[in-house]
Amino acid sequence: MTNDLLGRHRAVLPDWLALYYEEPLEITHGEGRHVWDAQGNRYLDFFGGILTTMTAHALPEVTKAVSEQAGRIIHSSTLYLNRPMVELAERIAQLSGIPDARVFFTTSGTEANDAALLLATAYRRSNTILAMRNSYHGRSFSAVGITGNSGWSPTSLSPLQTLYVHGGVRTRGPFASLSDDAYIAACVEDLKDLLGHTRAPAALIAEPVQGVGGFTAPPDGLYAAFREVLHERGILWIADEVQTGWGRTGEHFWGWQAHGRNGPPDIMTFAKGIGNGMSIGGVVARSEIMNCLDSNSISTFGGTQITMAAGLANLNYLLEHDLQGNARRVGGLLIERLRAVAAQVPAVREVRGRGLMIGIEITKPGTDEADPQTAAAVLEAARAGGLLIGKGGGHNTSSLRVAPPLTLNVAEAEEGAAILENALRSIR
CATH class of the missing domain: 3.40.640.10 (Type I PLP-dependent aspartate aminotransferase-like (Major domain))
Incomplete structure (x- = not known):
């Protein structure tokens, strides 16, 4: 079904309309900080439709x-x-x-x-x-x-x-x-x-x-x-x-x-x-x-x-619900957790950000040279582990972007950080 949809997508939509992943994902529904794809796989969503699902998927008050x-x-x-x-x-x-x-x-x-x-x-x-x-x-x-x-x-x-x-x-x-x-x-x-x-x-x-x-x-x-x-x-x-x-x-x-x-x-x-x-x-x-x-x-x-x-x-x-305060508290914990992981992964040049807006810059180890292939590999590995993140970057850099809904709790932050740790360690 997904391959059929991908073929139809390519037949009627512009070539420059970017899709994530080697096997593009169809998201069918979401709840809280999680989404599900057409095959029934569940993912922790750390990108929120490009920072757009700000509070939560299917937030009852909004629906x-x-x-x-x-x-x-x-x-x-x-x-x-x-x-x-x-x-x-x-x-x-x-x-x-x-x-x-x-x-x-x-x-x-x-x-x-x-x-x-x-x-x-x-x-x-x-x-x-x-x-x-x-x-x-x-x-x-x-x-x-x-x-x-x-x-x-x-x-x-x-x-x-x-x-x-x-x-x-x-x-x-x-x-x-x-x-x-x-x-x-x-x-x-x-x-x-x-x-x-x-x-x-x-x-x-x-x-x-x-x-x-x-x-x-x-x-x-x-x-x-x-x-x-x-x-x-x-x-x-x-x-x-x-x-x-x-x-x-x-x-x-x-x-x-x-x-x-x-x-x-x-x-x-x-x-x-x-x-x-x-x-x-x-x-x-x-x-x-x-x-x-x-x-x-x-x-x-x-x-x-x-x-x-x-x-x-x-x-x-x-x-x-003071989601700004939650972004400060949970985001601070998440940034420190990711920085501790990054210190042991030579391909990570920098973990930066504030609140729940975090960038992880990927370069060729020991250099400032961008490594988009490795960044893409981390994106794929995170998905395989059940986590959706974004990517971006300028100055010829490759960065992973982490921006979960602002209702993210500590347990989910820890879960996402563990998946990202495995994804980053897989490229060593």
């Missing part, structure tokens, strides 16, 4: 909210008043930390970042964007145009002029040997130098932790230091929280808060986990930025009632 809303009305578009959309926007505006915030809902992180770029360029009357090397912001034409990870940038054509800034990857590049303070200072000087050679950009867009790039991050405070430079020149800061938001990093509710000494970003984007599998994305911005567009606009599917009902139920559950 109930979706079912009840579906029984009333599923969709009406933004041309009509929409109570669930207003209620979720109120919650997100308050949680964002952005003063006088306005919220616009989309259906994905790609669309959210696309909207953020539209707002920033219109507000600043500039089509120049600063982006981070090794970054990823989505698959639309404009989002691809600012992506700093060549493996996910299929065209060099773009409506934007993009300039890439150094600093998103702490342990690689020309400043890697510096202390954190010296690293930040060097990156700031690099930014100042770059700005001296270009017309005033509209904005800097940055992921607080780079997702597709392999869960890499700068030292805390880098973007705060960047913001000082940007603010002096009127340049906006867009925080891409599509993967880092909602408490996943444990220490903070938003990733930008690790860099927040100068206040919140001007624009923030979100998606993925808030819908717990439903298609929700969005942009938060100060009112004068959000309201700068001088033509009419709507969203047919952004903010539709059924997704908003899911988002409200999911957000309530997350806050009421």
Whole structure:
């Protein structure tokens, strides 16, 4: 049955639509932190549909909210008043930390970042964007145009002029040997130098932790230091929280808060986990930025009632059960466990991350050279052991990505770590 489905997939879907595993997996259902495939095999899910099943599979509170809303009305578009959309926007505006915030809902992180770029360029009357090397912001034409990870940038054509800034990857590049303070200072000087050679950009867009790039991050405070430079020149800061938001990093509710000494970003984007599998994305911005567009606009599917009902139920559950705190506690244990294992596996260059957002970088032993074949072998071995994880990486690196639902408990963390240990030891 799976082979038949794979053949049908290949017959009608694009060749560039990536599938994991030598024998691709059909997931048929899930519950809690587990999923099952079409053959009845059970897996501990440490990737959550690319960080999207944020709380749990088949979370009763969310499935109930979706079912009840579906029984009333599923969709009406933004041309009509929409109570669930207003209620979720109120919650997100308050949680964002952005003063006088306005919220616009989309259906994905790609669309959210696309909207953020539209707002920033219109507000600043500039089509120049600063982006981070090794970054990823989505698959639309404009989002691809600012992506700093060549493996996910299929065209060099773009409506934007993009300039890439150094600093998103702490342990690689020309400043890697510096202390954190010296690293930040060097990156700031690099930014100042770059700005001296270009017309005033509209904005800097940055992921607080780079997702597709392999869960890499700068030292805390880098973007705060960047913001000082940007603010002096009127340049906006867009925080891409599509993967880092909602408490996943444990220490903070938003990733930008690790860099927040100068206040919140001007624009923030979100998606993925808030819908717990439903298609929700969005942009938060100060009112004068959000309201700068001088033509009419709507969203047919952004903010539709059924997704908003899911988002409200999911957000309530997350806050009421302190899943941010759980990510900090259980994630901290998981990171330390994986670092202890990695110390005995020469192919692991680094285990990095915070909360339940953990990257394991695989290289050829004793070098900094990427080893994608070995990373793929670990991915396969983990699956064989009953664990689903992700992969990514930039700078010619190969990284495994570990991002379980935020309800992960200690026993499940230990189980997943043991499977990963066996998978990593199998490549020695």
